[in-house]
Amino acid sequence: xxxxxxxxxxxxxxxxxxxxxxxxxxxxxxxxxxxxxxxxxxxxxxxxxxxxxxxxxxxxxxxxxxxxxxxxxxxxxxxxxxxxxxxxxxxxxxxxxxxxxxxxxx
Amino acid sequence: xxxxxxxxxxxxxxxxxxxxxxxxxxxxxxxxxxxxxxxxxxxxxxxxxxxxxxxxxxxxxxxxxxxxxxxxxxxxxxxxxxxxxxxxxxxxxxxxxxxxxxxxxx
DNA sequence: TTCGTATTTAACCATATGGTAAATTACAGC
DNA sequence: GCTGTAATTTACCATATGGTTAAATACGAA
Numbered sequence: 001x002x003x004x005x006x007x008x009x010x011x012x013x014x015x016x017x018x019x020x021x022x023x024x025x026x027x028x029x030x031x032x033x034x035x036x037x038x039x040x041x042x043x044x045x046x047x048x049x050x051x052x053x054x055x056x057x058x059x060x061x062x063x064x065x066x067x068x069x070x071x072x073x074x075x076x077x078x079x080x081x082x083x084x085x086x087x088x089x090x091x092x093x094x095x096x097x098x099x100x101x102x103x104x105x106x
Numbered sequence: 107x108x109x110x111x112x113x114x115x116x117x118x119x120x121x122x123x124x125x126x127x128x129x130x131x132x133x134x135x136x137x138x139x140x141x142x143x144x145x146x147x148x149x150x151x152x153x154x155x156x157x158x159x160x161x162x163x164x165x166x167x168x169x170x171x172x173x174x175x176x177x178x179x180x181x182x183x184x185x186x187x188x189x190x191x192x193x194x195x196x197x198x199x200x201x202x203x204x205x206x207x208x209x210x211x212x
Numbered sequence: 213t214t215c216g217t218a219t220t221t222a223a224c225c226a227t228a229t230g231g232t233a234a235a236t237t238a239c240a241g242c
Numbered sequence: 243g244c245t246g247t248a249a250t251t252t253a254c255c256a257t258a259t260g261g262t263t264a265a266a267t268a269c270g271a272a
Contacts, residue, residue, distance in 0.1 A: 004110070005229090005230085007230095021248080021249090022248070022249060022250090023247095023248065023249080031230085031231070031232095032231075032232060032233080033248080033249065033250085034231085034232075034233085034249090034250070034251080034252095035230070035231055035232080036249095037249065037250060037251085038229095038230075038231085039230090053238095055238085055239055055240065055248085056237095056238055056239045056240075056247065056248045056249070057239095057247095057248065057249080058248080058249060058250090111259090111260080113260095127218080127219090128218070128219060128220090129217095129218065129219085137260085137261070137262095138261075138262065138263080139218080139219065139220085140219090140220070140221080140222095140261085140262075140263085141260070141261055141262080142219095143219070143220060143221085144259095144260075144261085145260090159268095161217095161218085161268090161269055161270060162217065162218045162219070162267095162268060162269045162270075163217095163218065163219085163269095164218080164219065164220090
């Protein structure tokens with residue numbers, strides 16, 4: 001999952017404020033430039049960012065569409081978890097009602 | 107992340123319907139029992155489930171509280187992404203206005 | 213005590229992930 | 243063409259993850 005690594009989430013957060021070069025993204029990250037390049041490739045393959053060329057710099061920018069998808073994904077997940085919690089809570093309440101009959105716990 | 111693996115999410119979904127033994131959780135999963143045991147340990151360490159004893163069975167059940175936390179987490183994440191997208195959209199619109207002045211694209 | 217079922221442990225393996233250092237490429241300016 | 247800066251590629255390494263099989267453990271029932 002492209003969003004799994006904190007360094008990558010950090011880069012995306014930084015890019016939310018606007019275009020940045022590899023060096024700029026690396027600066028707060030306490031890791032070598034090759035490592036940053038690798039993370040950028042992950043983000044690029046996931047189409048979360050795009051890159052361009054400016055002399056010897058290779059600036060990165062956020063891709064708008066997939067992040068909207070990510071946002072929608074979070075919203076969906078939230079709904080899924082909510083419905084699971086609903087079912088769970090019903091289950092737990094029915095257990096409370098039953099509690100006197102046969103307590104399996106030791 | 108305990109919620110990362112589809113098998114584990116499947117187990118949690120199953121447990122949302124009520125207690126289940128290791129064998130019952132394994133049945134739909136096309137993997138060996140030892141593999142299932144490992145996944146269960148991950149879930150147990152993350153305190154998403156708890157286990158008990160019933161003869162030779164070791165039934166599992168969902169832990170309520172942390173899943174509520176997970177739900178809250180999703181909600182938070184959603185808000186974070188939304189605010190990022192707001193910022194991003196403002197940025198993109200300001201670029202549109204600028205578009206005529208200096209087109210870096212080739 | 214022995215047998216069958218449920219589960220775990222131990223030992224092992226393949227692959228993915230995240231990092232490094234050193235060499236290489238790309239480019240601007242002198 | 244040479245030099246300095248930005249970034250990437252290459253080769254390598256350590257650890258995490260997810261799986262396997264075979265053996266061990268736990269328990270109820272015969």
